[in-house]
Amino acid sequence: MLFKEVIGQEEVKDKLRQSVNDGRISHAQLFLGTEGSGNLAMALAYIQFIYCENKQEDDSCGSCASCRKIEHLTHPDLHFSFPFIKSGDNDSADNYIASYREAILENPYINLLAWYEHLGHQDKQGIIPVNESNQIIKKLSLKSFEGGYKTYLIWMPERLHGSAANKLLKTMEEPPDKTIIILVANDSEQLLPTILSRTQLVKLSRLKDEDVSFGLIKEFETERHLAANLASMTEGNYFLARSLALSAGENNSNFLHFRDWMRYCFKKDIKGVSSWVDDISKIGRAHQKDFLKYAIHLIRQCAMNNYGAEDLVTIKGDERVFMQKFAPFVNHLNLQDYITLFNDARNHIDRNANAKILFTDLSYQVLILLKEANDSIKK
Numbered sequence: 174m175l176f177k178e179v180i181g182q183e184e185v186k187d188k189l190r191q192s193v194n195d196g197r198i199s200h201a202q203l204f205l206g207t208e209g210s211g212n213l214a215m216a217l218a219y220i221q222f223i224y225c226e227n228k229q230e231d232d233s234c235g236s237c238a239s240c241r242k243i244e245h246l247t248h249p250d251l252h253f254s255f256p257f258i259k260s261g262d263n264d265s266a267d268n269y270i271a272s273y274r275e276a277i278l279e280n281p282y283i284n285l286l287a288w289y290e291h292l293g294h295q296d297k298q299g300i301i302p303v304n305e306s307n308q309i310i311k312k313l314s315l316k317s318f319e320g321g322y323k324t325y326l327i328w329m330p331e332r333l334h335g336s337a338a339n340k341l342l343k344t345m346e347e348p349p350d351k352t353i354i355i356l357v358a359n360d361s362e363q364l365l366p367t368i369l370s371r372t373q374l375v376k377l378s379r380l381k382d383e384d385v386s387f388g389l390i391k392e393f394e395t396e397r398h399l400a401a402n403l404a405s406m407t408e409g410n411y412f413l414a415r416s417l418a419l420s421a422g423e424n425n426s427n428f429l430h431f432r433d434w435m436r437y438c439f440k441k442d443i444k445g446v447s448s449w450v451d452d453i454s455k456i457g458r459a460h461q462k463d464f465l466k467y468a469i470h471l472i473r474q475c476a477m478n479n480y481g482a483e484d485l486v487t488i489k490g491d492e493r494v495f496m497q498k499f500a501p502f503v504n505h506l507n508l509q510d511y512i513t514l515f516n517d518a519r520n521h522i523d524r525n526a527n528a529k530i531l532f533t534d535l536s537y538q539v540l541i542l543l544k545e546a547n548d549s550i551k552k
């Protein structure tokens with residue numbers, strides 16, 4: 174990860190670059206910052222800067238062999254430890270490293286809960302068990318593969334088992350030569366005071382709203398106004414802002430699917446309907462169900478609009494413009510028909526119905542409802 178890919182926190186970046194350029198690399202450091210502050214992202218950028226063979230003035234080069242290995246989290250002298258759901262006494266983080274790489278490459282602002290979800294264990298609490306300390310001590314005592322620093326990044330040391338933490342203390346006090354231990358934590362109160370006193374603190378503050386907003390626009394092309402809203406709502410937590418932006422994007426794709434679908438059905442454009450069915454068949458069952466739920470929501474919004482309950486209409490922007498044009502095709506005769514059709518389709522998806530057949534059939538039913546509504550408007 175490059176420094177320029179880390180959101181905001183310019184002062185911290187300056188200090189870190191300066192310390193590396195001055196050759197002051199502390200052997201035990203604590204990157205402390207609340208959830209979504211980017212402490213893990215910052216630690217990764219810092220490590221890459223240390224290893225980069227062709228450092229630029231203010232960032233790693235991003236293209237030397239070391240940069241590439243650090244970017245893929247596969248450098249042989251960079252080791253990771255993190256909480257996991259222990260399946261036996263000899264279990265270690267190494268058994269989950271492929272999943273961990275995947276999770277943090279996808280989102281270096283990830284929190285613990287999202288990591289457990291990634292492991293498929295959203296209902297369990299992970300730990301960094303005693304055996305893990307043995308692994309850390311062992312790996313740090315070996316020679317480095319490439320002759321430079323050996324680095325251990327320990328993510329969420331709050332979850333270190335008490336004895337594991339105690340075992341680590343001695344290594345942190347008298348580390349083997351050319352060793353860096355980086356702890357990345359959210360809450361210093363959950364760390365042993367003896368650990369705190371042995372680490373140099375790198376403190377990240379909560380992100381500024383404008384930095385969160387800028388990050389969302391850069392990463393997801395989030396619309397400026399929405400990005401600003403999400404930033405102020407999430408109080409500098411980029412993890413949260415990012416998940417909200419992703420689900421807003423999802424809503425938008427539901428809207429676009431629905432709008433296109435209604436247009437094809439209204440025009441009785443069979444070719445259009447068939448290519449729409451091809452698209453919707455590919456998005457997976459969970460998304461198809463979510464789409465149908467959205468369709469029910471939109472139909473209900475149309476009904477509210479028609480009954481003069483406009484203050485209950487919550488949708489805005491393009492969705493609202495479309496809804497107002499579409500609302501005349503929802504009336505007291507067909508409202509329940511739409512809802513029953515979409516609900517039944519959701520149930521059929523649960524029972525593994527073939528998506529193409531299901532959405533083709535559904536399209537014909539919708540086409541009939543639209544035609545009837547259109548005929549009654551003309552009368």
Ligand SMILES: [Zn+2]
Binds near residue numbers: 225
């Ligand atoms: Zn480089």
